[in-house]
Amino acid sequence: MGSVRRAVAVEVESPPPGLYAVEEAYRRIVEEAAVYVAERGRLEREKYSELYRRFRELYPGLHSQLIQQAVNQGKEVGKSFLEARRDGRVRKPRPEVRRVSMRFAEQSWSYRKTAASAAPVRLALSLSGGRREVWIKPHRRFWLYWWKALRREAELASTLMLKRRRGRFYAIFMFDVTPKRKPSAEAAAFDVNENSVAVARMPLLSTVDAVVRWNRRYVDPAVYSVRTDFGRLAKRYEAVRSAKLEELKGKYPFAGSDGEEKVQNVTDASEEGLPHPYPPQT
Secondary structure, three states: OOOEEEEEEEEEEOOOHHHHHHHHHHHHHHHHHHHHHHHHOOOOHHHHHHHHHHHHHHOOOOOHHHHHHHHHHHHHHHHHHHHHHHOOOOOOOOOOOOOOEEEEOHHHEOHHHHHOOOOOOEEEEEEOOEEEEEEEEOOHHHHHHHHHHHOOOEEEOOOEEEEEEOOEEEEEEEEEEOOOOOOOOEEEEEEEOOOOEEEEEEEHHHHHHHHHHHHHHHHOOOOOOOOOOHHHHHHHHHHHHHHHHHHHHHHOOOOOOOHHHHHHHHHHHHHOOOOOOOOOOO
16 A cells, blocks of 8 residues: 655744745746746746746746756646637737745755654755745644654655744645555445435444354354263273283283193182183083
8 A cells, every 4th residue: 555645734933035026027937937837838848948047047036946847837827728728718929937836856945854853943055146045833733744754654755845824924834644554434325226325334343243153153053062971981991901811911821722722721619619710612
């Protein structure tokens, strides 16, 4: 099972003035790239390189990864505009970008330092003139996913998004959460009739338990056990028989079928007053 991505927005406390300038430059890059894609239908590799070089000259203080992310985002906006115009949802001749979500890639913010921190409350962003530290206001939902990241149940994505809403900036963290595998607890049962369809939600554990109890009551035959002690009687009989045989072997060691052994046995039996071991046959 793959991971699930979850986004958590955290408010930025006292954003620096340079953040507003970066946002405006980022918005202009996105809008220009979107207009080009809307007019030409695509963004060629040569044109991509040309736009990147021109934006680097136009905004020298802007991080290179921010420019790349802005051009890529403008390409996505242009394609979405073409699809919407093809479906008749918009009638404007060109796309207009009013708000943007700035994407800070791994090298344009303190990703490694933040990922290795036990309790991140500050971020370092690449703004005009270098790195600037900003404070964030973590909340309960953020700490929940951060605790999962510390326990290796989630992984912090390398891309950080910053978005302004109602005059406030928010840092949006993405977590790739690995869901826990649990057995299914419920199942849906459908009964399709001629004029109606019945749907029922059945808990699996209680349903299986009810089926097992029904089987025990109506399906399995009744089995009765009677104690006979035949095994104990057989062991006792074997012990008595073995003892008697040992006693007879001691008294008649030469018991056999030839004449001499019969005479010996008759003599022993006569001396002890025992009955004749081999009575005469008539």
